[in-house]
Amino acid sequence: MSLKKWTSALLVTALMSPVSAFAQGTTQQAPGQAAKPGPVAGAAQVMPADTVLSNGVVYTVDRNRNFAEAVAIRGDKIVYVGSNEGVKKYVGSQTKVTDLQGKMVLPGFIDSHTHASKTTGLIFSIDLYDGGSIEEYVEIIQAFVAEHPDEKTLQGRGWSNPVAPGIGPLKEALDEIVPDVPLALTSDDGHSLWVNSAALELAGITKDTPNPEGGIIERDPKTGEPSGTLRESAMDLVLHKIGGYTVDQYKAGIEEYQHKAAERGVTTVRDPDMLRYPNVLEAYEELAKENKLTIRYRNAVTANPDKGPEQVAEFEKIRERNQYPLFQVNAVKIFMDGVVEGATAYLEKPYEHKHTNGELIWKTDVYNKTVAAADKAGFQLHVHSIGDASTRIVLDGFEHAEKQNGAHDARHSLVHLQLVNKEDIERFKKLGAVGIVQPFWFMQEAGYYDEIEVPYLGEERAQQEYPMKSFINQGVHMASSSDYIVTPEFNPLHGIQQGITRIEEGETDPGKIANPDERATLADMIASFTIDGAYANHVDAITGSIEVGKKADLVVLDKNLFAIPATEIKDTNVILTLVEGKEIYRLQTEKK
Ligand SMILES: [Zn+2]
Numbered sequence: 001m002s003l004k005k006w007t008s009a010l011l012v013t014a015l016m017s018p019v020s021a022f023a024q025g026t027t028q029q030a031p032g033q034a035a036k037p038g039p040v041a042g043a044a045q046v047m048p049a050d051t052v053l054s055n056g057v058v059y060t061v062d063r064n065r066n067f068a069e070a071v072a073i074r075g076d077k078i079v080y081v082g083s084n085e086g087v088k089k090y091v092g093s094q095t096k097v098t099d100l101q102g103k104m105v106l107p108g109f110i111d112s113h114t115h116a117s118k119t120t121g122l123i124f125s126i127d128l129y130d131g132g133s134i135e136e137y138v139e140i141i142q143a144f145v146a147e148h149p150d151e152k153t154l155q156g157r158g159w160s161n162p163v164a165p166g167i168g169p170l171k172e173a174l175d176e177i178v179p180d181v182p183l184a185l186t187s188d189d190g191h192s193l194w195v196n197s198a199a200l201e202l203a204g205i206t207k208d209t210p211n212p213e214g215g216i217i218e219r220d221p222k223t224g225e226p227s228g229t230l231r232e233s234a235m236d237l238v239l240h241k242i243g244g245y246t247v248d249q250y251k252a253g254i255e256e257y258q259h260k261a262a263e264r265g266v267t268t269v270r271d272p273d274m275l276r277y278p279n280v281l282e283a284y285e286e287l288a289k290e291n292k293l294t295i296r297y298r299n300a301v302t303a304n305p306d307k308g309p310e311q312v313a314e315f316e317k318i319r320e321r322n323q324y325p326l327f328q329v330n331a332v333k334i335f336m337d338g339v340v341e342g343a344t345a346y347l348e349k350p351y352e353h354k355h356t357n358g359e360l361i362w363k364t365d366v367y368n369k370t371v372a373a374a375d376k377a378g379f380q381l382h383v384h385s386i387g388d389a390s391t392r393i394v395l396d397g398f399e400h401a402e403k404q405n406g407a408h409d410a411r412h413s414l415v416h417l418q419l420v421n422k423e424d425i426e427r428f429k430k431l432g433a434v435g436i437v438q439p440f441w442f443m444q445e446a447g448y449y450d451e452i453e454v455p456y457l458g459e460e461r462a463q464q465e466y467p468m469k470s471f472i473n474q475g476v477h478m479a480s481s482s483d484y485i486v487t488p489e490f491n492p493l494h495g496i497q498q499g500i501t502r503i504e505e506g507e508t509d510p511g512k513i514a515n516p517d518e519r520a521t522l523a524d525m526i527a528s529f530t531i532d533g534a535y536a537n538h539v540d541a542i543t544g545s546i547e548v549g550k551k552a553d554l555v556v557l558d559k560n561l562f563a564i565p566a567t568e569i570k571d572t573n574v575i576l577t578l579v580e581g582k583e584i585y586r587l588q589t590e591k592k
Helices: 003-016 086-090 116-124 134-147 171-175 197-203 235-239 247-263 280-289 308-321 364-376 388-405 422-431 449-457 469-473 492-501 522-529 531-536 566-571
Strands: 051-054 057-059 070-074 077-082 096-099 104-107 109-111 154-159 183-187 192-195 215-219 226-232 266-269 296-302 327-335 380-385 413-416 434-437 478-480 554-557 574-579 582-586
Touching: 051 086, 070 086, 077 086, 109 522, 109 531, 116 154, 116 247, 116 280, 134 154, 134 171, 134 183, 171 192, 171 197, 171 226, 183 197, 183 235, 192 235, 197 235, 215 235, 226 235, 247 266, 247 280, 247 574, 247 582, 266 574, 280 296, 280 327, 308 327, 308 364, 327 364, 364 380, 364 388, 380 388, 388 413, 388 422, 422 469, 434 531, 478 492, 478 522, 478 531, 492 522, 492 566, 522 531
Parallel strands: 051 096, 057 104, 109 266, 154 183, 266 296, 296 327, 327 380, 380 413, 413 434, 434 478
Antiparallel strands: 051 070, 070 077, 104 554, 183 192, 192 226, 215 226, 554 574, 574 582
C-alpha cells in the first residue's frame, strides 16, 4: 500500500468513526465505576471497537511475553493491545466496555490432542469412569442393561487397567450379567477392550485365532482360551462388528463437548479420530456446514498401517473439501506403539514383568513411505509414541521424509512421549519436531505408579517418565494437551498446575514429585497451552497470543496466575471465553 493510499484510508476510517462524530458520546460503563473521560482531544481517532476489556492483567504471550492492561476487539479480530489510557480511543457509543477489575486475560487455550467426538460415548453408552473395581463396574453395567433391555449390542468405556493387571479383566465377570448380548468395554486409556463371550463369538475369536499384527488377544495361561481382554489392533476384531454411533449421535457428542470446552476456556483443538471410527468425520462436516462449530478444529485423519502411502490421496480430498475457518483437517495421525499399562509401548529394553519390548504397530518401511508421502502432500504428522524405541523410529521417519522432500516448515509432532532417549531430544530440535504432552499425567499417580509403572518399567525408567523441561531447554516447541477422554477432566488450568508441580494434589512429600528436574515454569506451561499449541497446529499466524491482527480468542480468569501459589491454579475460574470475538461462555454469576 502506498503512503498516499494509507493516509486516505486513515482519513476514511476517522470520518466513519462515530467517536469522531460524537466525541463526547456516552460509553457503557461497568457497574459501580465512575464515568471515564472521553477520548483525548486531538488524539487520532480510529474506528470504535465492538468490545473493550480494560483494567486487566493481560498476559499477551507475544514474542517478548509482554503484559498489557487492555484489549480492543472489532469483528473477529484484536485491534488494540496496550494501556487503559490507550484503549480509550477505541470506545464508541456502541462499544461494550468491561472493567476487568484486575482479572487476568490470556489467549484462548489450545488443546492439541483431544478426543472431542468421544463425548458421544459418554452420552450413548455405559460410562464406567465412576467405578473403581470389577464389582463396581458390574453394578454400573447391570443398571445400564436394566434401563436398556432391548439393545442388540452393548458398548461402554472407562474401566481402569490397574484394576486388573496382567492379562486384564475376565469375560466371566461379564458373562454372568450379560450372557447373550455382545458387550465391549473400552479401557479409560482407549488401548484395551474388555469383552464377554458373546462378543468373542460374534467376532469369531477362539483359542486358535492368532494375535493380529500390532495386537494381543489375552489368554488364559492354562487353557489358552481368550480370557476377555483385547489389546490394540485386536480390539478392532470386535469393534468392527459392534459398536459405533450414528452421525447424529456424534454431532450431539461434539456439541456437548463444545459446551465443556467453552466453560474451560478452550478455543482451539485437534481431534485425531477422523477415519478412525465411521461417522466422526461426517459429523464434523455436517456441523461445519450448518455453522454449529463454536471453537476451532484442526483435526487429523488416522492412517491405516495396512494401506501405506496410497491412502494419502484420500486424505488430500478430505482436506480440500474442509476449508472452513473453524474446521480443517491438516494432520495425519499415526499410532506407532501402544501403552505401558498394556505392555504394548515399544521400549529399547524389555519390560521388567514380561519378556517383551512391546509392540511396534507399523512396519518401519511402510511407516517411512507413508510419512514421506504425507509430508510431501503438506500434511503434519501427528504420531502417537510412548516408548523410547518407538520415538526413535518415529524421528527416523521424519528424517527420512526430510531427506526425500527437503526441509520445510512441517512441524511434525509426537504425542505422549512417556519415555524418551536423552540423545533424541536434540533430534527434535534438529528436525523441527514438536512435542505434544499431557501434563495432567505428570505425577506418581496413586494406584498406578507403584502398581503398574514401577513393576513394568523398573524404578529407574519409571523415574524418568514424561520429560518436559529438557525439551524446552533445547528450544523444542512443546504443546500441552489433555488426551480427553482418557483424561476425563480436561481443564487446562489443571494441566498448567500439574506441569509446574508434578505431584498429586494434596501430596506434600517431595519424594513423590514425578521426575522433578522436568518441572516447567508457569510461563512455560501457559505457552504450551497457547502459542506453542498454536504452533503445533499451524494456527500461530491467527491465534495463540494476544496481538493486534490476530483472532480475538481470549479467556478471562478470576485470578492473576502469576500472583497465586501454583497449588491454587486449579481453583481459578474461567469467567469469559471468546472465539473470534464471539462470546461462547460467561460465568453465570457475572453480569452481562
Ligand atoms: Zn489420544
